[in-house]
Amino acid sequence: MNNDNTQQYKHNIDVITMGCSKNLVDSEKLLSMFQEHGYMVHHNPEHTHGDIAVINTCGFIASAKEESINEILELCELKNDGELNKVFVMGCLSERYMDELREEIPEVDKFYGKFNWKELINDLEAEDNEPSTPICGEAARVTTTPKHYAYIKISEGCNRHCAYCAIPIITGEHKSRPMEDILNEVRELVGQGVKEFQIIAQELTYYGIDLYKAQRLPELIERMAEIPGVEWIRLHYAYPTHFPTDLLRVMREHDNVCNYLDIALQHISDNMLSRMQRHITKAETLELIDTMRREVPGISIRTTLMVGFPGETEKDFDELMDFVRAARFDRMGAFAYSEEEGTYAAKHYRDDVPEEVKEQRLDRLMMLQEDIATELSENKVGQTLKVIVDRQEGEYFIGRTEADSPEVDCEVLIARNEDEPLVIGNFYNVKITGSEEFDLYGEVVD
Structure with missing residues (x-):
């Protein structure tokens, strides 16, 4: 993707990706489009290359927004110093705050949202008086990961509307990709040498409801597993409510579907689950985990938890600690609640847990998980x-x-x-x- 001989290219473009793997897939499609139109591209370079920079931003939580804004400001400084000619911004942050960003950072040449970034090619072609070719349908990809694995995004958006989450505000309603499009992409990537596939979405388990009027994730994964050359499939970002349990059968019966599931549970107390609008109870959560471990012996469960949500009491937090202690998750991440404007929580709850209490709870939770992870790792010695x-x-x-x-x-x-x-x-x-x-x-x- 990089080449020192840049004279033959229209522009030398750096693409910087912030945030999650779903953003990375968009960046990979953008890189491919640039290449097809005769541009030289670099992804996440250590140093800018003196022509055009495009930053694909994250707008999920306060820390991610701050990181994206700092990156934009750094690139604008390079532009002001003459080390860059143009700076473009795309992605979740600009989708949500485009008007504010235009006003606050006028040095950016143009802002694009999460879904209109394909217009960037036409805008560049127009500036250079080049005939533009409209981008239609699914863009191809230039994978930036090691050659043996890739991310497969099966949908956009989310219909869950959890009280704390701004993702539906940014991405809109859930939109599944057609199954054949996904399977064709997997076949194409296998032909390029990819062996391992990370299946991603804002929420996997809703897949198919909009297109096929039913949850079709188990069928998608089973058909994917039957493609020759697919050696590992790993599932990320599932949702516990109305979990399609037939997926566990697929995982158990197909050796190339990893015994791994990334499922964000967020909390365990009924008080918190109700206030978060998770539409699941503690008893149902415990039953789901028990079902997973019974149906897929040895399954590795990764989860994400939240502390400090409005109204979280010491009793709620102690209940969460007891849950983590008993569940012994193989992998776990956690974060402290930060209020996101426009969400149900921001409109209806007071952010009443002090920041120092949030951080103390987060530290205690992660220290507990570190002890669990250390013990689970020690148990693997000799295997x-x-x-x-x-x-x-x-x-x-x-x-x-x-x-x-x-x-x-x-x-x-x-x-x-x-x-x-x-x-x-x-x-x-x-x-x-x-x-x-x-x-x-x-x-x-x-």
């Missing part, structure tokens, strides 16, 4: 696990088990052997010889 190798770093090859998603989960460090070097993107049987808090150590065995 032989299937591992895919992602990269080489210093004295180690770095890989992952099926219980580990890229970027967010644990890694397996395998000592280099000069006589038998490992191949990036290949699978190996690895005996786990040691563990740390979030990482494992191992050696390849026959």
